[in-house]
Amino acid sequence: MPDGSRKSFAPLISPGYVKPETINDYYLAHTKMPLLPAGLTVRTTTARALGGWVATPYGEDTDC
Numbered sequence: 001m002p003d004g005s006r007k008s009f010a011p012l013i014s015p016g017y018v019k020p021e022t023i024n025d026y027y028l029a030h031t032k033m034p035l036l037p038a039g040l041t042v043r044t045t046t047a048r049a050l051g052g053w054v055a056t057p058y059g060e061d062t063d064c
Contacts (some may be wrong), residue, residue: 011034012026012034012035013026013034013035023035
């Protein structure tokens, strides 16, 4: 929060096992991801073949 305090909120999807297609269905319904991916492992040649990686100062894994 602007004053530095914190506010809790309910998770967008339930914690624990997530059935296949749950995240995709959420994204299609809300046009945002219900989680933040922590990272990506990909071969350098694959990333380059697909055009590289976006050049943003933060949030590279979620830049759209």
